[in-house]
Amino acid sequence: MNIILFGPPGAGKGTQAEILVEKHGIAQLSTGDMLRAAVAAGTELGQKAKSVMDAGQLVDDDLIIGIISDRIDEADCKNGFILDGFPRTVAQAEGLDKMLVEKGLKLDKIIEIVVDEKILFDRIETRAQATPEAQRRADDNAETLKKRLSVYHAQTAPVLPYYAAKGVLNKVDGMKSIDDVANQIADYLK
Secondary structure, three states: OEEEEEOOOOOOHHHHHHHHHHHHOOEEEEHHHHHHHHHHHOOHHHHHHHHHHHOOOOOOHHHHHHHHHHHHOOHHHOOOEEEEOOOOOHHHHHHHHHHHHHHOOOOOEEEEEEOOHHHHHHHHHHHHHHOOHHHOOOOOOHHHHHHHHHHHHHHHOOHHHHHHOOOOEEEEEOOOOHHHHHHHHHHHHO
């Protein structure tokens, strides 16, 4: 089962991905996590990605698709995967589709977590306050969220009609409790 979770920054994609991983034994492929790991490791990619991510911008498409392609080949993806935070543009969606076809794979479901964006600012501030400073993400602040939302609306939101036209886009109410959102997603995956 290969799934994409969509939604603006702070919508709960990572939380729902964790639930799906545990329930279905599929791997979570968060490009953000992969890039943050590279930043933490101080790799050349990590250094390049850090300045881009801190500014709320997007990392090069070919690089990300290559990272995902290699990751899908790993053993923990044999039962499927969840993409969290990718694709962010129609060009990335097209590149992802091409790469999956080359591997003989396809996307089974695309799920959009719909939220009230005013609440996202509260969520980001709460997450930042609940996380020890040494572990806090550099992008957990209102100013960066504002930039990321702008990028989301300009570049990522246009990807949704791309998947809707393929008949694989489903929407869930992300303003519900974590369990209720998980149950909505489970209904789509039946």
